[in-house]
Amino acid sequence: MPDPGLSPSPDAPPFLSALTSVLEAAAREVASATPAVEPPAVEPAAAPAAAPAATAAAPAASELERILRGPSGLGTGGLFLASRLPEPEVRTDPVEGVPVPGLYFHPVPEPDPVRVAEVSRRIKDWAVDEVDLFPDEWEGQFDGFSVGRYMVACHPDAPTVDHLMLATRLMVAENAVDDCYCEDHGGSPVGLGSRLLLAHTALDPLHTTAEYAPGWAESLGSDAPRRAYRSAMQYFTEMATPSQADRFRHDMARLHMGYLAEAAWAEADHVPEVWEYLAMRQFNNFRPCPTITDSVGGYELPADLHALPGTQRVIALAGNATTIVNDLYSYTKELASPGRHLNLPVVISEREGLSDQDGYLKAVEVHNELMHAFEAESAALAAACPAPPLLRFLRGVAAWVDGNHHWHQTNTYRYSLPNFW
Ligand SMILES: CC(C)=CCC/C(C)=C(\C)COP(=O)(O)OP(=O)(O)O
Numbered sequence: 001m002p003d004p005g006l007s008p009s010p011d012a013p014p015f016l017s018a019l020t021s022v023l024e025a026a027a028r029e030v031a032s033a034t035p036a037v038e039p040p041a042v043e044p045a046a047a048p049a050a051a052p053a054a055t056a057a058a059p060a061a062s063e064l065e066r067i068l069r070g071p072s073g074l075g076t077g078g079l080f081l082a083s084r085l086p087e088p089e090v091r092t093d094p095v096e097g098v099p100v101p102g103l104y105f106h107p108v109p110e111p112d113p114v115r116v117a118e119v120s121r122r123i124k125d126w127a128v129d130e131v132d133l134f135p136d137e138w139e140g141q142f143d144g145f146s147v148g149r150y151m152v153a154c155h156p157d158a159p160t161v162d163h164l165m166l167a168t169r170l171m172v173a174e175n176a177v178d179d180c181y182c183e184d185h186g187g188s189p190v191g192l193g194s195r196l197l198l199a200h201t202a203l204d205p206l207h208t209t210a211e212y213a214p215g216w217a218e219s220l221g222s223d224a225p226r227r228a229y230r231s232a233m234q235y236f237t238e239m240a241t242p243s244q245a246d247r248f249r250h251d252m253a254r255l256h257m258g259y260l261a262e263a264a265w266a267e268a269d270h271v272p273e274v275w276e277y278l279a280m281r282q283f284n285n286f287r288p289c290p291t292i293t294d295s296v297g298g299y300e301l302p303a304d305l306h307a308l309p310g311t312q313r314v315i316a317l318a319g320n321a322t323t324i325v326n327d328l329y330s331y332t333k334e335l336a337s338p339g340r341h342l343n344l345p346v347v348i349s350e351r352e353g354l355s356d357q358d359g360y361l362k363a364v365e366v367h368n369e370l371m372h373a374f375e376a377e378s379a380a381l382a383a384a385c386p387a388p389p390l391l392r393f394l395r396g397v398a399a400w401v402d403g404n405h406h407w408h409q410t411n412t413y414r415y416s417l418p419n420f421w
Pocket residue numbers: 171174175178255284285286287288289323326327330
């Protein structure tokens with residue numbers, strides 16, 4: 001059974017080692033349960049059997065064999081890339097920025113500087129020449145975001161820079177919508193629903209009559225966020241499968257719903273209950289970034305495996321952990337911004353009568369509990385359904401979680417820690 005590129009580094013955290021040992025055990029089981037001869041290169045597309053529920057017991061060997069094969073039939077050959085990718089050069093020099101004391105995270109090496117430089121060059125060209133993203137006075141903030149470094153750190157298995165650019169354009173476009181529609185670059189809760197819905201049609205197109213279609217099409221070029229969404233989505237749909245594009249649209253609708261809840265509370269100057277805030281932050285969330293890890297990796301997690309309740313829970317837990325990381329590293333930036341910017345430490349302090357410091361420290365504990373739950377559930381899912389595309393997807397989500405922390409910790413242009421220790 002070829003290793004689908006899942007062998008973790010010797011110092012991999014226990015969670016990843018567990019994933020790998022599950023894959024090796026599954027490989028042994030399938031090898032012992034199946035003849036040594038090579039299966040036919042292309043099998044007639046069989047009617048997809050119901051995907052096995054993520055249960056404590058591993059699926060039967062025949063079912064396991066079907067799952068391990070992944071998607072088959074015409075046109076699926078390209079979904080399985082060479083299992084060994086060249087190891088990118090990584091630097092071990094010390095990085096700027098210190099981690100939040102007490103935070104549970106996995107350090108990652110500094111991303112490959114050659115890839116970082118190429119992605120940074122290409123994304124700047126795209127932003128300036130293709131979508132006219134920002135006025136000159138915002139160029140420093142664009143550069144300071146270091147999106148090239150962010151995406152190379154979060155997608156270590158991307159086979160090419162073209163694949164990395166899929167994630168990078170979307171990340172920039174998503175932040176442009178957040179900054180310009182919701183936050184401090186002209187954002188406002190007033191009328192946000194209308195702006196977000198019209199921008200969403202750049203991802204999820206309007207299907208209408210010949211008379212009204214031109215007005216809609218022209219609107220997609222009317223502001224930088226919509227130009228960015230339109231272009232980034234065009235590039236994405238050219239390389240992703242229709243199922244992956246549909247998954248992404250669903251995740252972006254979740255994101256936009258989260259923005260609307262946050263705006264409703266801002267408009268009323270309301271501080272939600274802690275659980276209400278956590279619910280909002282599960283939607284106003286990095287989720288649309290890790291869930292494209294398969295598209296950026298050049299393979300596909302089949303829709304039936306993505307839809308498993310176990311997969312959905314793992315994705316939600318990972319997204320929640322990554323987004324609370326942002327709350328913790330952006331805390332001082334948000335305290336300094338106009339008005340009251342809600343984040344988990346602020347809401348805990350306000351709702352539970354704790355000092356700023358104690359509210360922050362409790363938010364760290366909430367993050368750690370989410371991270372442990374993510375890793376435990378991911379390992380359980382891998383054991384219940386050890387299909388190579390799912391195992392690779394789970395590893396990709398874990399890599400995104402780790403790269404996201406690395407970027408937040410080391411982006412000292414954008415973030416700094418409170419003096420609570
Ligand atoms: C890239 C993406 C999908 C973003 C989703 C929502 C979002 C902007 C965040 C999760 C980051 O939160 P926040 O608005 O607090 O950003 P900063 O703290 O200003 O970095």
